[in-house]
Amino acid sequence: MSLKFLFLLTLISLSANYGYCYKILGVFAFPGGSHNILTSKLMKGLLRAGHDVTMVATVPMNDVPEGGKYNEILIEGSMEYFTNFMLSKNLLEMKKDNFLKVMVNMIGAFQRFLTLTFDDPKVQQMIHSGEKFDAVILEQLTNDAHKVFAHIFNCPLIILSSMGPNSWVNDLVGNPSPVSYAAHFTVGDFSKDLSIYNRASNLVAYIGDYLLSNFYFLPKQDAVMRQYFPDAPPIKNLQTNVSLILLNSHTSLYPALPLVPNMVEIGGYFIDPPKELPKDIKDLLDNSPEGVIYFSMGTHLKSADLPSEQKRWILNVLGKLKEKVLWKFEEDLPEKPKNVFIKKWFPQQDILAHPNIKLFITHGGLLSTTETIYHGIPILAIPVVGDQSANADRAVADGYGLKLSYASPDFNEENFEKLLNEMLHNPKYRNNIKHKQKLYHDRPEEPMKTAVYWIEYAIRHKGAPHLRVAGVNLPWYKYYMVDVLVVILLGLLVVYKTGKWIVQKLFSQVKRGVSSEKKTN
Incomplete structure (x- = not known):
């Protein structure tokens, strides 16, 4: 093969790649750990696909992949604000608050992330630079004012949802949400028990969400947006100008629900193939034929914040087991039994991939429940806030987990030990999770490839208006x-x-006729 021919092939290849290189802006102002995982993994997938990515974020991206060009704008003060906010809160204590109070507090706190983003001098420079983008990607998380970025750059708006179809995203694209069986994310899965009580509870949740959103939350978002962009369209118009919604869900994770054409499931796209474990953890797992339990309450919830009495009886139960326990614990725990090993951080996905893991004790976050299905590990869920309870309900309904809510009066030593032993000795939970694992992996392509394809599709077709249903307006x-x-x-x-009038008229005429006839007679 001649050098000239090789050179020509190289030029054709390069021109093909550059022809499909898009400029994509991701605006992700919330510094939460699990949310950073979701957003950065999506942007990495776009970079590997050869696209140029600008990411407005709160933490630097680690291990930037080769492919397209990467530009990072870090929001000043956002991480400091978030850190101080989290230090002022003990999320385990939020069990005492009702959902409405929690949401009002969170909305107030999250508004600060909006203004920090708009105030950032680097963001302002980008806005006024005349730079062009082919698409804007946002994570839907009480940040509707940021949808103005798609208006500013006159390009398609793509939404990433950390959950499946839910009340926060359904209205953006006119997705049907039958209250009779589509559970609100605060209610939990009741698809196998459509009783009047469950359906009524779901209706109350939807009505409350609608009222809170339309009469409290969205007006606040609109007010913040107008401080910076007084000539922007109303927030309601920006809300329904969504070209595509990427859902971190899959029918192996969620009950089957309606999806309009511009909603695409990419659940589990953030999961990487397992890597080599650190030697100390690998040796422990390899040398544990009796099995190992992995225990983690996630990124934001800290096991160290548990009250002393609860720590005591949890350790008492764990110490009775023949299995070893890896517990993500954020401080020293001198009174722990010999079979319990603690670290401030564990490589969770790589641990769950090990064949000696028998059980995952988790807070029930969606990322954790997705990873446990990916690797086929049953769970004992201890939900605390947010959608954790709903995720735990799905695990119970599908038979691969049990639930012991932190807010429940049943959260005690006796019940913890009872549920733990049930899961360790009853094979049905492992059998059910293995079935879910097969459903998860049985797809036409990897979820990241699906995400990249549909983002490119929305850009190629100028926002893909042909996918939008009429009901959105x-x-x-x-x-x-x-x-x-x-x-x-x-x-x-x-x-x-x-x-009635005609009958009365006819009746009165007949009556008059009868009276007249009587008089004549």
């Missing part, structure tokens, strides 16, 4: 046919009144 009274029902009822009322 309908107000609620038209969507649910209330106006049609009112017209029908009014029509029936008119028919009834008219018929």
Whole structure:
């Protein structure tokens, strides 16, 4: 093969790659650990696909892959604010607060991330630089004012949802959400028990969410946005200008639910193939034929914040087991039994991939429950806040886990030991999770490839308006046919009144005729 021919092939290849290189802006202002995993992994996938990525973020991206060009804008003060906010909160104590109070507090705190982003001088420089982008990607997380970035750069808006279809994203694209069986993320999975109580509870959750969003949350978002961009369209218009929603879900993780064409499931895209474990952890796992339990309450919840009495009885239960326990614990634990090993951080995905892991004790975060299905490990869930309870409910409903809510009065030594022994000695949980694992991996392509394809698709087709359903622009009274029902009822009322008037007239005429005849006789 001649050098000239090789050179020509190289030029063709390069021109093909550059022809499909898009400029993509990701704006991710929330510094939460699990959320950073989701957003950075998506941006890395786009970089590997050869696209140029600008990422407005709160922490630097580690291990930037080769491929496209990468530009990073770190929001000044965001991580410091978040750190101070988290230090002022003990998330384990939030069990005492109702959902409405928690949401109001979180909305107030998250508004600060909006202003820190808009105020950042590097962000302002980008806005006024005249730079062009082919798409803007946001994570949907009480940050609707940031949708103005798609308006500023006049490009498609793509939303990443850390959950499956839910009330925060359904309305953005007109996705149907039947309250009779589509569980609100605060209620939990009741797909196998559609009782009147569960359906009524779900209805209350949806109504509360609607009222909170439309009469409290969105007006606040609009007010913040108008401080910086007074000529921007109303927040309601920005809300429904979404080209694509990427859902961190899959039917192996969630019950089957309706999805409009511009909602795409990419659940588990953030999971990398398992890597080599650190030697000390690998040796411990390899030399534990009796099995190992992995225990972690996630990134934000700290096991060290557990009250002393709860730590005592948890250790008492764990110390009775023949299995070893790896517990993500954030400080020294001198009273721990010999079979319990602690570290401030563990490589969770790589540990779950080890064949000697028998059980995962988890807070029930979506990333953790996705990883446990990916690796086929049953769970004992101890949910505390957010969607953790709903994730735990799905594990129970699908038979691969048990739930012991931290807020429940049943959270005690006796029940913890009972559920732990049930899961360790009953093979049905492992059998069920292995079935879920097969469903998870049975896909036409890897979820990251799916995500990249649909992002490129939305850009290629200028926002893919042909995928948008007409219902996205309908107000609620038209969507649910209330106006049609009112017209029908009014029509029936008119028919009834008219018929009644005619009958009365006929009856009175007949009555007069009868009276007249009697008088004549």
